[in-house]
Amino acid sequence: MKCPHCGADLTGDTCEFCGQKVIVKDQGSTANHTAAGGYAGYNPNNPGPWKPSGPPPEKWYEKTWVIILFLIFLWPIGLFLMWRYKKNWGKVAKISITIVVALCVLYSCTSPDKPDTDKTAVPKTTTVKDTAKSEPKKDERKEEIVKEHYEIDLSAGNYTAGKDIPIGTYNITATSGTGNVSSSNMFSGGLNEVMSPDDDGISQQSFNGLKMKKDVVLTVGGDVVIHLIAEDAQTGTVAARGEASGSPIDLPAGNYTAGTEFPAGIYTVIATGGTGNVSSSNMFDGGLNEVMGQEGFGVTQFNNAVFTEGVTLTVSGTSIQLVPVGE
Numbered sequence: 001m002k003c004p005h006c007g008a009d010l011t012g013d014t015c016e017f018c019g020q021k022v023i024v025k026d027q028g029s030t031a032n033h034t035a036a037g038g039y040a041g042y043n044p045n046n047p048g049p050w051k052p053s054g055p056p057p058e059k060w061y062e063k064t065w066v067i068i069l070f071l072i073f074l075w076p077i078g079l080f081l082m083w084r085y086k087k088n089w090g091k092v093a094k095i096s097i098t099i100v101v102a103l104c105v106l107y108s109c110t111s112p113d114k115p116d117t118d119k120t121a122v123p124k125t126t127t128v129k130d131t132a133k134s135e136p137k138k139d140e141r142k143e144e145i146v147k148e149h150y151e152i153d154l155s156a157g158n159y160t161a162g163k164d165i166p167i168g169t170y171n172i173t174a175t176s177g178t179g180n181v182s183s184s185n186m187f188s189g190g191l192n193e194v195m196s197p198d199d200d201g202i203s204q205q206s207f208n209g210l211k212m213k214k215d216v217v218l219t220v221g222g223d224v225v226i227h228l229i230a231e232d233a234q235t236g237t238v239a240a241r242g243e244a245s246g247s248p249i250d251l252p253a254g255n256y257t258a259g260t261e262f263p264a265g266i267y268t269v270i271a272t273g274g275t276g277n278v279s280s281s282n283m284f285d286g287g288l289n290e291v292m293g294q295e296g297f298g299v300t301q302f303n304n305a306v307f308t309e310g311v312t313l314t315v316s317g318t319s320i321q322l323v324p325v326g327e
Contacts, residue, residue, distance in 0.1 A: 061085075075101045150233030154218070155225050157268075157303025158286055161212040164304065166238050168230035170210045178203060179222020183210065190216065195224050221290065223299050241266075242326035249322040253315050258307040267322040269302040276317025280307060287311065293318050 003015040014021050060066060062085040070078030079101065082094055150166055153175070161167050172181065174195040183190030189211030196203035210228075212218065220226060249262050250272065258264040269278060275293030283289040286306030291298035298318075304325055307313060 058085075071097065071101060075105065145234055146236045147232040147234055150228075150230045150235055152228050153225060154220050154228065155303070156220050156222065156288075156290060156299045156301065158306065159218045159220070159304065161216045161218070162214045162237060163239060163241055165212065165218070165228070166230070166233040166235045167214055168212055168233035170212060170228045170230045172207045172210055173197075173227045173229075174203070174205055174224055175227050176225045177223035179220060179224030181207070181221070181224065181226060182219050183212070184217040184219075185211065185213070189213075195226060217286070221288075223297065244324040244326045246324040248324075250319065251313070251315055251322065252319045253317065256313045256315070258311040258313065259309040262307075262313075262322060263324075264307055264309045264311070266325040266327065267305050267307060268325055269305050270321045270323060271298065271300050271318055272321050273319035274317065276315065278302075278316070278318065278320055279314050280305070281312040282306070282308065292320065 002009055003020060061081055064086070067078055067081045067086060070081060072078070079098060082089065082097065086094070147168070150168065152165060154165075156179070159165050172191075172195070174181075174197045176197060178194070178196040178198070180193070181195045182192040186192040189209075191207050191210055193204045193207055194202060195205070195207070197205055199205065210218075212230075246263060246265070251262070252273075253276070256262055269288065269292070271278070271292035271294055273293065275291060275296035275298045277290070278292045279289040280287030286308075288302050288305045290302055292300065292302070294300060
């Protein structure tokens, strides 16, 4: 027999799903209004709103897959939901699941700790041998960098510490001419000075404490010649430039692009004509901007000019020869 109110199966005179009390003995009597509705209190003139037949839908926590997840991850809640809502599982299945969960919990609480196999697997003899290897030898000594006295005279050009001159701290004295002397670390231990041996009120005759660390570039411009002295020069660490490849290149007045009209690289620039200007588009980054010539007041040679790919070299009023220099 089904409940006339919700359509669920009846096992007594009260529906377990909707709670409606059903009059069974007078099910066909119109006096009790069961012929039209089938339950006590039914009014055929006012039957009330229609309600769908069948059992009410399951709530999310009553669904089977939800209860299974709770049994795996939160077993106390899972057991409660299983016993409360899963009446169709049967007592045998519920008891079996409860026993399995209890055994798993008991095992996880009483299982012994995993032995430390990494420590026990290494024999004592091996440990002693490894320790002996890790101990430094008494005869080993850290190689010390030799620092010694060093002097050199430099004219116009670019000079790299560790290649052209040793790494060290230098005192500089102008010995002839006038020109600008600067270093790539001018704001951190370097310099940027107009130098000359003449006491003209503008030029510096000397400069002390120039720090030439590895790869710092010292640039000498104009016809000034400077004398450098260092007491801590690392002469043993100088990696001299390699042998140059290529032949000298003669260039008359004009504009020339490195990599197109002549190979990109490092060159010694030698004046071969009258006085004129020789400059490059990278004059502040390894290039040059000098008055050059074999006659007059210009410089005759500029060392280690760097002309990278695409740099424009301009020769005006004179001619020059480019002599390749090694890296």
